[in-house]
Amino acid sequence: MPLFSVTENQPVASAVWRMVLQGDVPALRAGSFVEVAVPGCYLRRPFSVSTASAGTFSIIYKIVGKGTDLMTHFAPGQSVDVLVGLGNGFDAARAHGRALIVGGGLGVAPLCQLAKDLHALRVPTTFVGGFNTAADIFCEEEFRILCDESLVYTLDGSAGRKGLVTACFDELDFDYFFACGPLPMLKAVAAATPKPGQLSLEARMGCGYGVCMGCSIETNRGPMRVCKEGPVFEKEVLPW
Amino acid sequence: MVDLSVNLCGVKLQNPIIPASGTFGFGAEMAEYYDLNVLGSISVKGTTLHPRFGNPTPRIAESEGGLLNAVGLQNPGADHVVAEELPALRRRFRQPVIGNICGFSADEYRECCRRVAPHVDLIELNISCPNVHEGGMAFGTSCEGAAGVVSAVRSVCDKPLIVKLSPNVTDIVSIARACEDAGADGLTLINTLLGMRIDIRRRTPILANTTGGLSGPAVFPVALRMIYQVRRACHLPIVGCGGVQNAEQVIEMMMAGATAVQVGSENLRNPFACKEIVEQLPEIMNELKINKLTDIIGITE
Structure with missing residues (x-):
């Protein structure tokens, strides 16, 4: 092994x-x-x-x-x-114009490397991170260094802005987005913008390499496995 | 040089190790990890006549010494399996292939078998899936139900017909005998044990389906006992299945009466599990002074 x-x-x-x-x-x-x-x-x-x-x-x-x-x-x-x-991972090269990366809670974790990749590709990037409370925040400094703009939201207002990550979408100028976080957040992000993007899903898995069918979801292109065809899906593939 | 080969219902296998249905897909994903040709055979994902998405998620719950699953027979349907999955498997796998079929009525089983059988070497009839609400296990928990499906399929199945039995019964021996009388050529013992877990913080079942099938090391002694009992009461060759993790347990299952051994859950935590077990077998055989695996089938009195 x-x-x-x-x-x-x-x-x-x-x-x-x-x-x-x-x-x-x-x-x-x-x-x-x-x-x-x-x-x-x-x-x-x-x-x-x-x-x-x-x-x-x-x-x-x-x-x-x-x-x-x-x-x-x-x-x-x-x-x-x-x-x-x-799994398949983010395709940073598909970003065009200005990029927005949105993370919720632990969903911020995979965005660290993505922010580095976008930085290396010289894509102007805004990071928005949502957490429950100030004590949950991590990697804030890394995003501040790597991204042109970095915003943090907390649900209880104990750090950054108070509220949900989607609250700032109207004031942001972006052409493509990447998101990772809890399912309700991902759905809210997809609904809050007509722009294209990639969303990383979480699932309870059995194997992680596509044989047990434990993490299947319905998509616009038929059943897919979060562990194999995902965890990153293009927005138009997801049925919400 | 030890002899690992076995004869399963007239089909020669180079060794007795078979990935269990539902833990190996149709082989494509596992072929990324190793050359599948080291295996004795592969029992492919359970196939129904029509495509099925299966149950809502979560479909997996961990347990002490194993896991519960309630996948609910997600599969692309018999026609797709025959047109795409089996040809792709045959291109990379030169050993015998077992088609695993399931249905929701005797007619559906028969039609599914009629379509799949010509493209595989053996048929495994799943009358024991605990995760579908009609069909599946409902056929496998009574002698009449089991015999009915076996008879229905027998007439259209020109390949060896193995019936995979449910352990969720009072007397597995009587069901094994009913399958034998109805024309089965072999038995797979056992499918998963019906179980349940609760998320105590949410106070709700972990599985969206509420219940699921328990598999993994926890069920090994149950499988072994059922193989042993059936072997003594019925003449059909047995494919052992349930919680096997290593070559020692393969030997143990064969001594209890299994002609071949399926490895299931272990594939989900270690993609190399079956390959490693095949590689361990000669060493343990030498240690136990076994020259031919066929010499030990059912040797334990």
Whole structure:
């Protein structure tokens, strides 16, 4: 099995941790995901790639149950069995004009590498991140550096603007968007703009490589698997 | 040099390892991980006459030593399977292929089998899917239901006919006998055990379907016991299935009475599972002084 070595594993926000792994791996695509084997759990845990370069990548994960709790105990130097390069990822090259990247909660994680890719492609980019509260915010500094404009919303108003990420859509000038976050946020984003874009979906998965049909969704082009045809889908493919 | 080959209902398999239906698709995704030709056979995704999207999600819930699934037989339908999936599998896989078919009436089973059978080497009749609300397991939980479907399919099936039985019954032996009397050539033991999980924070079932089928290491002893019981009461060759994780358990299942062994859930956590088990087999056979796998089928009294 593909083994990686933990180089960092630390909290970056309330119950949110960042793990950096290294191993024999090419630079993973933004928006693709990996599956971490957690000793003591039967199934692997899927996580989007947050940042990646040749030989290393990071994931950002929230403690939501037994598996992610066990992962906080992975120590630097420890070997971890990870399947990498799963799913299709974001296609940054499809952005044209000005780009908007929108993240909600943990959905901000895969946008880090995307912001780097857009920056490298010299695409003018605005980042909008939505969190429940100030303690949930992570990677704010990275987006401020990489993007031309960076806005943060919290539901309770404890940091940045108060409200939902879609509140600023009218004041923003963009031609293409990328979004990742909870399903209600993704639906709201898709409904709030007529512009084209790509949305990354989350799903409870069995395998993560397309054989169990656990994460299927109905799309405008028939049934698709979040783990295989996704997790990133073009807006016009999604039936909402 | 140990001999791994077995004869399943007249079809020679180079080894007894078969990915179980529903855990391997039609092979295309797994072929990205390894050359499938190391396998004995493949039991492809359960196929119905018409395309099915299956159940709403979540369809997967983890459990101690396994998982519950309520996929609900998502598949592109018999015609698409015959036109696209099976030819694609045949191009990359030169070993025998098992078609797995399911239906919602005896007529539907028969028509599905009529279309699929010419394109596969064996038919596995799924009368035990716990995740569809009509058909599926309903046929597999009574002797009359099981015999009815087997008889209906038998007349249009010129390939060896294996019936995959449900463990969610009081007496699996009587159902196995009913299948034998109705003309089955073999049995797969067992499909998943009906189970359930609740999200205690939301106070709702984790699975959108409420219940699902339990599989994985947790069910191995149940499968083993049923194989053992059926082997002693019925003459049909048995394909063991349920919670197998390694070559030792393959040997154990064969000693209980299995002629071949399917590996299911393990494919969902380790895409190399079947390949690794095939590779482990000679070593464990040497250790146990087994020269031919066929020598140990049902050897445990």
